[in-house]
Amino acid sequence: MKAVCWQGIHEVGVEEVPDPHLINPRDAIIKVTSTAICGSDLHLYDGYIPGMYRGDILGHEFMGEVVEVGEGVGNLAVGDRVVVPFPIACGNCFFCSRELYSLCENSNPNAHLAEKLWGHSPAGLFGYSHMLGGYAGGQAQYVRVPFADIGPLKVPAALSDEQVLFLSDILPTGYMAAENCNIQAGDTVAVWGCGPVGQFAIKSALLMGAERVIAIDRFPERLRMAQHSGAITLDYESLDVQEALKDLTAGRGPDACIDAVGMEAHMPGIHGAYDRVKTTLRLETDRPGVLRQAIMACRNGGTLSVPGVYGGVIDKVPFGAIVNRAITVRSGQTHCHRYMRPLLERIEKGEIEATSIITHRISLDDVPGAYQMFRDKQDQCVKVVVQPWQ
Amino acid sequence: MAIAGEFISGTADTRDRSFASRRMSLRASLDATDPQRVNRALGWISVGLGVVELLAPRRLERLIGTGGGNARLVRLCGVREIANGLGLLSGRAPATGAMARVAGDALDLALLARAAQSPQSQPLRLLAAASAVLGVTAVDAYAANAHARKALGEAAGDVTVSERLIIDATPQRLYAFWHNVENLPQVMTHLESVQRVDERRSHWVAKAPAGQSVEWDAEIVEDEPDTLLRWSTCAGSQVRHEGSVRFAPAPGARGTVVHVQIHYGIPGGAAGAALARLLGQDPGLQVKKDLRALKQFIETGERATTRGQPTGQRSFIGETLSRREP
Secondary structure (H helix, E strand, O other), X not given: OEEEEEEEOOEEEEEEOOOOOOOOOOOEEEEEEEEEEOHHHHHHHOOOOOOOOOOEEOOOEEEEEEEEEOOOOOOXXXXXXXXEOOEEOOOOOOOHHHOOHHHOOOOOOXXXXXXXXXXXXXXXXXXXXXHHOOEOOOOEOEEEEOOXXXXXXXXXXXXXXXXXXXXXXXXXXXXXXXXXXOOOOOOEEEEEOOOHHHHHHHHHHHHOOOOEEEEEEOOHHHHHHHHHHOOEEEEOOOOOHHHHHHHHOOOOOOOEEEEOOOOEOOOOHHHHHHHHHHHHOOOOOOEOHHHHHHHHHOOOOOEEEEOOOOOOOOOOOOHHHHHHOOOEEEEOXXXXXXXXXXXXXXXXXXXXXXXXXXXXXXXXXXXXXXXXXXXXXHHHOOOEEEEOOO | OOOOOOOOOOOHHHHHHHHHHHHHHHHHXXXXXXXXXXXXXXXXXXXXXXXXXXXXXXXXHHHHOOOOOOHHHHHHHHHHHHHXXXXXXXXXXXXXXXXXXXXXXXXXXXXXXXXXXXXXXOHHHHHHHHHHHHHHHHHHHHHHHHHHHHHHHHHHHOEEEEEEEEEOOOHHHHHHHHHOHHHHHHOOOOEEEEEEOOOOEEEEEEEEOOOEEEEEEEEEEEEEOOOEEEEEEOOOOOOOEEEEEEEEEOOOOOOEEEEEEEEEOOOOHXXXXXXXXXXXXXXXXXXXXXXXXXXXXXXHOOOOOOOOOOOOOOOHHHHHXXXXXX
16 A cells, blocks of 8 residues: 655655554554644654654544454444544543543553653554554555544544544644633633644634634734634734733733644744754753743633643743643643544534635645645645545 | 563562672672772873863874874874763763773774884883873773673672552452463563463563573462462573562552562573573563553453554664564
């Protein structure tokens, strides 16, 4: 089959590899009909996540048709059309039984590697480094799905691939980011980053009853999308974000702040330069510009929700502000399984429209170029959907 | 647990005392010479000489009578000395640091010998420099030897591994699974086979790197149903150790705490080498991986693995690293 492989920093290629087969009783093999490039794939592309080896198959947002099921999978049949959540979860362990699926204790075969960096290991993920399991990802024609009796969600034929594909990651991720804000009537929510996750966080916050959502980015097309969803927009290159947020909240600050940017924040001026120097010298691993700004902006007793991915250690984070101003910080890889079914129902009812963020539809062969296009925001790229059999 | 399997003889108390006393007498004999202090002195000498070589190579060349013209080479030697010195001062890998100095001394002597062939060289000054280097070499060789002895003494003396994990099952179920030792290779994949010989004894074969294997016989020496198994290797085994696995209800009715402790004996020669192959760099890691595999198997019915999945073209390093994954 054809698969998109990581070949080094800024090197991604389509390679001919063997087809996957069942390894464990609870596996299924999916023929991938649609997959996507995620913003977090760009952290792999840029070499910010440790534990990538040449030849690793990328991709954790995918859906398709079941072509083979293991003897331990009773609820799927060949021919079923399913969306697969990006964390791999067993459904049996302490964390799965508490619906904390992205913290599954049993799905990361390389848990000892993650323990070295983070103290404890979270769940394994598709196509996201050997530290998180080393599982082959879904930017391929076929993929092996472990614990297939727990993860994959069957989707009705009436809905197109594009309508349901984002249940695999970015829609639940944006939704959980908003849910983590504990939104109350009258709240103002500020969202840094209007990429796909930011867009879904904006939509979700408004669905949950936020009075106002303020969207922060610098790309006009992304700000337009946010505005279309109902957000007030701020271009951080043309104004001072802290001052603008104070103006909009009469000095108090937003009730909740969402960092939908993560470890590779672009920051103008001295702050941005500082983190670029520190990461280049390997004195910190991530660039936490947005995190600092969101902490400083958040109102007293407010909530900071972080769906953006951070990988390692960061520097000059104003923790004193969190303590003395009683800010709640919530984060985590998305417990995708928890949200897929309720969000599918919202899609069916027309409450959430997921397809409007798609800007590019390509074949597998065009994926390597699309990584660069997406990273550099060329051609107004917001979301790339891939059809592996086109 | 690489070793999941073998367990222990004698009571824990007498065993621990004998390990401890042996270790203490070993330490006492080494402390008299304190090679660490020698290393620190050598470290400062290295850094000092390195700085001179780096900053004033020509003056140094005049002093030792090489005839000049090798400033770049002397500077390189300076960088080497400083790196070596800092390594010694850091106190990490002291035996390696001291051996690196011996190697450096040999290089210095070779360079001096080459310099002696130059018509501009001053034989008397070169001879004095060579004598000084030889004197330092003797100290370096002493330190390297002392550190190597100390490192080997500590490694062989006592390796204790203690790992625990909560598994969502009753102590009864886990005890029963473990008690039937022939179950273990289906979970702990570094075990090639375990065969029951009789009620108490079993024969174990474990995979070691480079396609080799290591074998031992184990005997159960203490058996408290649903609570504890303690085993010991029998005479004639390739690796010797004593171990125990305890099953205790986890606080808050959250399953069972499975606690494995293994004490490796004091092998010399081939047995020591076999044990080292089995344990690798981190003696606790294999036990930890085995416990995790047991948890996966008991809780989910299978072991999480990526063995056999497709990949693109691997590099040599990626191939090597990923081959070691479960």
